[in-house]
Amino acid sequence: MKLLLTSAGITNPSLQGALVDLLGKPITDSNALCIPTAGYGHPQGSPGGAWRFISGREPRTPMCELGWKSLGVLELTALPSIGEERWIPWVRETDVLLVNGGDALYLCHWMRESGLADLLPSLHETVWVGLSAGSMVMTPRIGEDFVGWKAPTGSDETLGIVDFSIFPHLDHKDLPENTLADAERWAAGIQGPAYAIDDQTAIKVQGGSSEVISEGHWRLFTP
Numbered sequence: 001m002k003l004l005l006t007s008a009g010i011t012n013p014s015l016q017g018a019l020v021d022l023l024g025k026p027i028t029d030s031n032a033l034c035i036p037t038a039g040y041g042h043p044q045g046s047p048g049g050a051w052r053f054i055s056g057r058e059p060r061t062p063m064c065e066l067g068w069k070s071l072g073v074l075e076l077t078a079l080p081s082i083g084e085e086r087w088i089p090w091v092r093e094t095d096v097l098l099v100n101g102g103d104a105l106y107l108c109h110w111m112r113e114s115g116l117a118d119l120l121p122s123l124h125e126t127v128w129v130g131l132s133a134g135s136m137v138m139t140p141r142i143g144e145d146f147v148g149w150k151a152p153t154g155s156d157e158t159l160g161i162v163d164f165s166i167f168p169h170l171d172h173k174d175l176p177e178n179t180l181a182d183a184e185r186w187a188a189g190i191q192g193p194a195y196a197i198d199d200q201t202a203i204k205v206q207g208g209s210s211e212v213i214s215e216g217h218w219r220l221f222t223p
Contacts (some may be wrong), residue, residue: 001123003137003161004205005212007063007168008199013060016066018204021097022127030095032068037076038099038133041106041149054223056150060199061131061220063098076107079114096127099134103169107137108158113153117159132168135203139165145177145186162205165194170218172199181217194221 002022010016014208016027023030036053039045052058055071056065064071074097079087091097099107111117120128130156136142137169138161147156167183169175183196202214212218 001120001161002125002127003047004056004127004129005138005140005162005204005206006129006168007129007135007166007170007197009063009131010066010129011062012200014213014215015200015202018202018213019096019127021192022204022206025095027068028068029069031070031093032064032096032098033074033090034064034098035073035074035076035096035107035134036199037101037110038104038107038137041109042101042133043102044074045102048101050100061101063100063129063131065168068096076110076114076116078103081177086118088115091116091123091126094126096129096184099128099137101134103135103149104136104142104146104158105151105156107133108153109149111137111159114124115155120159120161122198135168138162138164141165141190142189143167143186145182151161161209163193164202164203165190165192165195167196167204168199170196170198171199183219184221190221191223193223198222 036050039050137158140160141157188193197218198216201214201218204211
């Protein structure tokens with residue numbers, strides 16, 4: 001699987017160029033499924049937030065409104081009740097999964113419960129575009145600062161598809177707790193490599209290598 005791990009979606013031309021590069025074709029020729037699940041687990045999540053994400057009415061975090069050839073909704077909480085023979089072909093046939101923000105642990109739980117997490121290693125050409133929690137879920141752990149919904153295990157561990165953690169929304173004007181000093185303190189507890197990225201930055205992962213794409217600012221912390 002190819003990954004574009006963003007803080008706030010496709011917010012600038014550099015990130016859009018990275019997305020097109022991963023797709024290997026224009027966005028207008030690409031089929032997408034969006035995953036709104038993480039939003040329901042966040043304390044500030046709402047049905048309205050899910051609708052804005054799906055309908056492309058959230059200009060601060062562009063994802064679904066980019067001009068896809070087709071766009072569908074993959075709600076992970078529904079998948080266990082309909083059977084893999086129905087939903088796995090939907091995932092295999094799509095070019096890109098657009099994964100909303102919200103609560104990373106809630107998203108991780110439903111990726112495992114639904115079976116999507118087990119399917120990921122076989123999706124060699126599929127592009128995963130994460131937005132905040134949709135990016136953090138691919139990391140080994142999120143750190144106690146970002147624990148909202150409590151996992152049954154009591155852990156802050158996530159899928160570990162990549163070997164680094166992510167602190168999103170660095171220096172966001174509406175998040176006074178997301179300063180660089182806060183990120184440094186958070187990183188000290190991660191005990192592994194970690195990126196703090198602002199909303200103009202993403203991490204592109206392909207073929208085992210990672211590259212920071214940015215028109216903003218970011219910081220890599222190493223143990």
